[in-house]
Amino acid sequence: MTADATWYEQVADLPEMPIWAEHITLTPHWAAAWEKVTTEQVRDFRHLLLSDGDDAELVSYYLVDHSPFWTENEQVVGVDPVWPGPVVYAPSTYAEYGGAGAKRTDFIAEAVDRGLELTREWGAVALVFSNLTPDVLSRWSAIRPTSMSVLFDVAYFAPIGQSIEDFLAMRPGSNVRREFRRQWRRGMDAGLKVRRLFGTEMVPVLDEFAALTVDTSAAHGYNMYGADLFHAVAEVPGAIMLAAEHDGTLAGGFLCLRHGNRLSAWTAGIDYPRLRNLHTYGTLAYEAVSYAVDSGAAIIDMGRSNHLYKQRLGLTGVDLYAGVYLAEDDYNIQASLTELHIRLIARNHAGRRP
Secondary structure (H helix, E strand, O other), X not given: OOOEEEEEOOHHHOOOOOOOOOOHHHOHHHHHHXXXXXXXXXXXXXXXXXXXXXXXXXXXXXXXXXXXXHHHHHHHOOOOOXXXXXXXXXXXXXXXXXXXXXXXXXXXXXXXXXXXXXXXXXXXXXEEEEEEOHHHHHHHHHHOOOOEEEEEEEEEEEEOOOOHHHHHHOOOOHXXXXXXXXXXXXXXHOOOEEEEEEHHHHHHHHHHHHHHHHHHHHHOOOOOOOHHHHHHXXXXXXXXXXXXXXXXXXXXXXEEEEEOOXXXXXXXXXXXXXXXXXXXXXXXXXXXXXXXXXXXXOEEXXXXXXXXXXXXXXXXXXXXXXXXXXXXXXXXXXXXXXHHHHHHHHHHOOOOOO
């Protein structure tokens, strides 16, 4: 069984047909948004449509000179840059979940084989399938074994139930439940106002939000963000900003993504000097669950980073791997990837419940 695999220069050139995507970051809308970004230095891009009968998935490849998200992971664990040249990411590391093409074994084979051909055509040193969950990585490796897999990050999620009370009932212990409510109540008492801004309604606050994400990401190690990312993502159907405002200014925000049965809090921006007095992060976490309930989502995804908070809240952590295919065997790159993997395991699993 062989899938039909067709290259497209732009998402706008795709035929009108249903394309399945498990996560919003694998949709054509997300791929079209990423054609516009500049913070991640995308030199070129191409999209592979895999189809056979009723099945169709889109795999997007980006030739990247510099990915701040990848660099942040290197710098926070203190390793030298891994890549000696440009890399092809499928999709970008900024997409919380990867795995487009994993639905069928022939799709996986085509995604890897065509991707490696493109990688060599572009003169890149590696093809990286970003943010694969363990089950997807296992399926991937069974069809086309990777040169190396790196534990890149951890994402956190939980079922919601039918209400905030249902969500809280599943949290581990009365102290955790009490504190989750208390943070939101203190934020309200301090004068926080949280607005839900859908799609392009968030544009007036995006530059202010981008400035906060710079401080937030820098607090975790290295700035990964720019306003261009958020202006592009605002156009993706399902994007919503939870904007926490105080005295007429933005004190923090969650840029969330609603797709299928899941609400993902993709990126947070927090005004840290006001965090302690306004309880901004805890308030936004409560508001994210509240919106997930109101929108009928079954799962709340609280994203990556801030591991200890999410572990205390009893969210389930899922490992996210970078599946690496080297264009040519290179001992130095493999050694660097091994060191990065070892150090990221130590960081991402620190204090994690078994």
